[in-house]
C-alpha cells in the first residue's frame with residue numbers, strides 16, 4: 402500500500418528579516434510544504450512577496466485565514482504581537498510555528514501555552530541555535546567526555562551596535578535579554594542537556610542599556626547553575642568594541658574553545674590531559690610552603706584534539722517541522738522547554754532591575 406504524504410499548506414505572518422529571508426524561502430523550497438499565503442501590514446512587502454514567491458498577500462491574519470484555511474501559520478511578526486497572532490491562529494484551527502522569543506513576557510507565554518492546550522493545536526518555537534553545527538559539535542565533545550566532568554559553559558555574542566529599531570524598545574518586547582537570551586540560554590541548556598535540556602536551579606543576571614537609542618537593555622550577563630552543578634555564563638553585549646571568545650567549555654581535565662584555521666574553517670579545539678598521566682601529588686598542611694612555591698606539581702602533559710564544525714550538521718528546520726506538524730512525531734523543540742526558557746529569562750529580568758527599566762518598580 403502506498404501512503405501518500407500530506408503537503409502542509411503554510412502561511413507566513415510578518416515579512417521582515419526572518420519572515421522574508423528565512424521562513425518564506427525555506428517553505429518554498431521544501432517539497433512537503435506549500436507557501437499558500439503571506440500577511441503583512443505593508444502593501445509594498447506583500448507585493449514584493451507576490452513578485453518573488455508568487456504568494457497571495459493579506460493585510461490581516463483574519464482575512465488570510467478565512468480565505469486560505471492554512472494548516473500551519475508561521476509567525477514572524479514583531480515580538481509584542483506573538484501572543485495575539487498565535488492565539489488567533491490556533492483559535493481559527495491552525496497549528497503554529499512561532500519565531501523566538503516566544504512572547505514579550507512570561508505571563509503571555511503562559512496564556513499561549515494554555516491556549517494551545519485548550520484549542521488542541523500544535524505550537525513549536527523556532528530556536529535556530531539548537532540546529533547549528535557548533536551545537537552538534539559541542540554535544541559530541543561532551544558525549545566523548547574528553548575534558549572530564551563539565552563545570553562551566555561560556556557563550557558570548559559581543560558587538561557595538563547603536564540599535565534604533567523596534568527591538569530596542571521595551572513596549573515591543575525588545576531588549577537583548579529577550580532577543581538573544583532566547584537564543585543562547587536555550588542553546589546552552591540544549592548543549593548541556595544530554596537527551597533533553599539541562600535544568601536550572603540558580604539564576605543571576607545583570608543588565609545595562611549603553612549604546613542603544615531605545616529604553617531596553619543592550620547588555621545582559623546571565624549566570625545560571627544547572628542541577629548538575631554546571632555554571633552557564635552567557636554574555637550578550639551590544640556595547641563592546643572588542644571581541645571575546647564566543648564559546649568555551651570547561652571540564653575537570655581540560656577545556657574547549659573555538660578556533661579559526663588557516664583555511665578559514667572553524668573548529669573546536671580541546672586541550673586536555675589524561676588523569677592517569679598526572680604526577681603523584683599530595684596535600685601538605687605545612688605553613689612553610691615547600692621551596693616557597695605555590696605548587697609541587699610536575700608540568701602537565703597537555704594534548705589537543707580538533708573537532709570540525711561541519712556545515713552538513715546545519716539542521717533543516719522545516720524537516721523537523723514536517724516531522725512534528727505533518728507526521729505527528731515528537732517536536733524538535735518541545736513547548737514545555739520554551740516555557741521554562743521564558744521563565745528563566747523573566748527571572749533574569751526581575752533580578753536585574755535597572756533604573757531605565759520602566760516595566761519594573763525599583
Ligand SMILES: NC(=O)c1ccc[n+]([C@@H]2O[C@H](COP(=O)([O-])OP(=O)(O)OC[C@H]3O[C@@H](n4cnc5c(N)ncnc54)[C@H](O)[C@@H]3O)[C@@H](O)[C@H]2O)c1
Nearest residue numbers: 415416417418419420440441442477478479480500501502
Ligand atoms: N530566529 C531568528 O534567528 C530570528 C532572527 C530575526 C528575528 N527573529 C524574530 O522574528 C520576529 C520578527 O523580527 P524581524 O527582525 O524579522 O522584524 P522586522 O522588523 O525585520 O520585520 C517585521 C515585519 O512584521 C511586519 N508587521 C508589523 N506589524 C504587523 C502585523 N500586525 N501583522 C503582520 N505583519 C506585521 C512588518 O511590516 C515587517 O515586515 C521577532 O520576534 C524577532 O525576535 C528571529
